Amino acid sequence: MAENLLVNSIIQENLEKTYTRAQRLKIDNKSKIIVLSDFHLGSGKSRDEFKKNARLIKTVLKEWYLPKGYILILNGDIEELHRLRLPTVSRAWEELYEIFLEFKKGPGLYKILGNHDSNIPGIRKNGRCNAEIEVNSSLLPSLILEYDEYEMMVLHGHQASLYNSPFRHKMNKFFLRYMAHPLHINNIKRNFLSDKPLKAEQRIFDFARNKGIVTLTGHTHRALFEGHSEEEYLKIRIDKMIRDYMKKEEPKEELRAAISNTAKILQKLIENEDYKSRGSIYDPLSVSCLFNSGTVIHKFGATGIEIQGGKIYLTAWFDKSNTQSRVFLFDPTRFPMKAHPWIQNHTLKSDDLDYIFTRLSLLTDKKTRNH
Template identity: 35%
Template sequence: MAKKNQFNTKALYKKLDKLFEAGTVLELNKKKRWVIFSDLHMGDGGATDDFKRNANLFTSALKEYYLKKDHTLILNGDVEELQRFQIRKILERWSEVYQLFDQFNAKGNLFKTIGNHDLELELMKELPFDYKLHEALKLKFGTNHLFVFHGHQASKKYQQHNELIGFTLKYFANPLGIKSYSVSHSSKKQYKIEKRVYGFSAFNKVVSIIGHTHRPLFESLHKLDRLKYKIEQLCRDYAEADIEQHSEIKAELKTHKKELKKYYKENKDHSFQSYVYNTLFHIPCLFNSGCVVGKRGMSCLEIEGDKIRLVHWFDKNISKKYLKKSGYQPEQLGKTDFYRLVIDEESLHYIFTRIKFLA
């Protein structure tokens, strides 16, 4: 069994090698801004359309923030939910969204990769829009690369059974009004995919940016581990801070401790989790932009100059404790009810230095 698993892992790594070699190369520079979204799962606007929940939030963020600030938009897979809906119905219902995509594309600022839920686009003789599809992207940062791909390529089951999953969703789940069940609902499956991509990235000394699991990751850390690191850092800050800063730090510590306890209460099985994916050092080589269909808003990754940041977008109805999750203050989007919050930010120079010496 061990030899079989080893063979499967090697086969997946070879597939990722080919994907990396074939990736479209794009140059990062100090003047250009980028934003990466994945997993929109746009449907027909009905009861089983997951995109509908945050549709206004997404369109407002694109129109009022990223388009105005001249960002290049990367849509990293599963944009259309073609396993459940016909492309014609998706285009009709979300024509406003595609008009925004067209505006980015007109500036040369749109890149779209393929996910397992919109894989059908590759089989179409003629695409229903004017922009190209990419298997993967390589964002070049000096002599280093950020490898952008959806993430299902690291899942053996999705490679083998994607067509069957699509058939089940379209002809059984849809008529019954059953919501999508995917890898995003299984922490064990999420972890397996992350671990494979982490191993590939550390070995090749690249930063991989994926979607697929719907779980935001920053520097190879998911929410649980970021909270632990943040609590540890706040304790250090408290010890070194002036007395007038103590109450503010204590309040932030209390908020993070509550979040941590809530996470453990809601996710009782942690035997499969390892924040360094069983490696000797924690290597910051894996990032995930999360998804647009979150219950508390949507997340994305931004790259500006030599900085990469994880961003959470949400509306005014979100609980107040989420308005202060980090040292950054939420930014209101004009006169709308939507907010942008930076969860984490780091220098790409520092990230690649750590990868160079630790991987």
């Protein structure tokens, strides 16, 4: 018990420092923001986790978010620098860095450090990729979005785990770069419903609730909206698909298969011994202070958090030809890019920012401080 209290105290102190050191950005109902995290950019070769969704992400960024004037927030673990050096990554993804640079010169770019890219070296003018130099010239520990008197802190989320202490970070980097990578050992596939991610999220939730702020994280690769679980999303999705099935004209085979596949995923989730949480994960009142943008390297596609028009959205992008996508999503009407009909988009959940912050202040009896 004493050890747990000590660990929690250290982590809450880390989160307080992350909050104190944050850069601030005022937003309003006219603001447009897209938050993406966990690219894990590698060498561009077969073991690069980003490669499978590279075409999707580059197209969506350049032809959807950029021309629509969205500010891009890259919320940590953009480069996989535990395994590789930055020049290796930048050479492989020069086109993507050029897109990032277009955001920086246009609507805006904010790059937040994660645990896999926190050892970015000092930027040198003799670097190979000019865009990479500019993109990494201003790196943030966190970013606070100021909405009226309220605050939303964007942080990667590794600050809530002792596993990411400086010593363990160096040891992990040494093992991955000099042992695992040369021996072609892939990253360990994390069980994102196991105790460690849940504990990290719980700590961030506790910090946010005590402070009366909203937090927007990445790190666990687990998309969250107001702390709700995958189980809830899957149940809601099945319900919607069944209603669509009842209305839909023939043929129904594709939708029937999507319902069946989603039900199987839900059943496996419920039977998973490591999945100990149900419903609103961290609080029976569902206090709205924890969001997670997920990752762009899902097998089914990519998830992110959008803010625009005074609302916040948990959104998913995927390739229509990717059959794994249909396990989770099926919405034949959402093809927003006429020039790219293979790209499909779906809003998993959305709500008004005014409601989110009002609910938070009423249920915690706190309001964020004016600055």
